[in-house]
Amino acid sequence: MPRDNLLFYEGDLDATLRSHQSSISTRIDSIPRDQFLNTSIEELAQHILSALLVEPLTLYEDRAEMEQRETKIDVSGWRDRNPFGDRGPIYVAGIEVVVTIPYSGDQSLWKLRPNQWQSIFPHADIRGSGRDGIGSLQILLSQPADESPERFKSRLDEELKSIRFYVDAQKRQIEQFNAGLIGPINSAIAARKERLKRNEGIQDLLGIPLKQKEGVPPVEPIRIARKLVRPLPPPPKAGYQAEPGITDEDYRHILSVIRHEGRTFEATPKTYAVHAEEELRDILLAHLNGHYQGAATGEAFRRTGKTDIRIEDQKRAAFVAECKVWRGAKEFASAIGQLLGYLTWRDCKAALVVFNKNNAKFTELLGRIPETVEAHEKFRQVLTKGQDGEWEFLMTSREDDARQVRVHVFVFNLYAA
Numbered sequence: 001m002p003r004d005n006l007l008f009y010e011g012d013l014d015a016t017l018r019s020h021q022s023s024i025s026t027r028i029d030s031i032p033r034d035q036f037l038n039t040s041i042e043e044l045a046q047h048i049l050s051a052l053l054v055e056p057l058t059l060y061e062d063r064a065e066m067e068q069r070e071t072k073i074d075v076s077g078w079r080d081r082n083p084f085g086d087r088g089p090i091y092v093a094g095i096e097v098v099v100t101i102p103y104s105g106d107q108s109l110w111k112l113r114p115n116q117w118q119s120i121f122p123h124a125d126i127r128g129s130g131r132d133g134i135g136s137l138q139i140l141l142s143q144p145a146d147e148s149p150e151r152f153k154s155r156l157d158e159e160l161k162s163i164r165f166y167v168d169a170q171k172r173q174i175e176q177f178n179a180g181l182i183g184p185i186n187s188a189i190a191a192r193k194e195r196l197k198r199n200e201g202i203q204d205l206l207g208i209p210l211k212q213k214e215g216v217p218p219v220e221p222i223r224i225a226r227k228l229v230r231p232l233p234p235p236p237k238a239g240y241q242a243e244p245g246i247t248d249e250d251y252r253h254i255l256s257v258i259r260h261e262g263r264t265f266e267a268t269p270k271t272y273a274v275h276a277e278e279e280l281r282d283i284l285l286a287h288l289n290g291h292y293q294g295a296a297t298g299e300a301f302r303r304t305g306k307t308d309i310r311i312e313d314q315k316r317a318a319f320v321a322e323c324k325v326w327r328g329a330k331e332f333a334s335a336i337g338q339l340l341g342y343l344t345w346r347d348c349k350a351a352l353v354v355f356n357k358n359n360a361k362f363t364e365l366l367g368r369i370p371e372t373v374e375a376h377e378k379f380r381q382v383l384t385k386g387q388d389g390e391w392e393f394l395m396t397s398r399e400d401d402a403r404q405v406r407v408h409v410f411v412f413n414l415y416a417a
Helices: 013-021 024-029 035-037 041-052 107-111 151-177 182-200 246-265 279-289 329-342 363-376
Strands: 066-075 092-105 123-127 134-144 308-313 316-325 347-356 377-383 390-396 404-413
Touching: 024 041, 024 182, 035 182, 035 390, 041 182, 066 134, 066 377, 092 151, 134 151, 134 329, 246 279, 246 316, 246 347, 246 404, 279 308, 279 316, 279 329, 279 347, 308 329, 316 329, 329 347, 329 363, 329 390, 329 404, 347 363, 363 390
Parallel strands: 316 347, 347 404
Antiparallel strands: 066 092, 092 134, 123 134, 308 316, 377 390, 390 404
């Protein structure tokens, strides 16, 4: 049996996967510095993960095809046909059958031996995949024309049984490998960020100071479920520059304050539904400033527009919370564009707080939120879908696609029949 068409024989799958994983740091370090610093951790992780994920082999036996043709068979190695062991070749009339089975997955896997293997290896010819990602496995069977046709089926079943064993063993091993990638990827990203900070004196955030006031009862912490080689966003045209911003920890706490107050509104909707957008904004503003104090004044948050709440430095917004009463998807989409226009720094964080005062079909309203955001030209991806009535999206600034914005959307139901 020629070894060039033996399957699962030449290499070790485990060693190949370990080598694959060891390239994580090299891949991350090869991303240009400005592009690396300008990209969110989530996008960096997904970019590297999508490059490293291994697609296991999948056979589509229901789409198998067979060709049959006449041929000449050398039977010099058949003991019952050549009992005296005469030197061949000894040709007799024969039948050749080629069974072609489509497959998907990484073609190189056909040569790699999984951790579980047998003493006998199957054999077949492999044809590489085309543009559609589908290749083909060709099993060649031949025998003298006077042999029983059932012998073809018996040999094919035996070959397929062996192939299925190896494909299934590989799949289990690959799924375990894929599931374990995200941890090392995040660790390598964090290590490079720390190295850049330490060696170059760079900080992701200069940190607009937000000091929590003493004696304020803590708001219950929240758990955020974070969720083709994905392209990275382009590096900024002028290169990366560290800019003021608020920390992730402060951002999460700000959101938790808004959540707590919004739930209070929902508990007594008739009390709050009488207020206009600006008045609901002022209530939220007062509670936020009850938790934080600014460096120069007693207030960290200010109102500068009709309905927005901001943290500013050097006349530029690092955080904006826009408050809107729901008046339809079109006006909601307009509020998204307005919000993105306020945020001009690289590390921008925002909240869009929507109050439902007039719509009795609240569930239908909730369904319009994600579809409206995802249809926006600046939408990048859904970061989290947390508690009911909340989403977090990654978007880009209205003026520069290299500047990314995290937008947390709240919808509070103040409708009272």
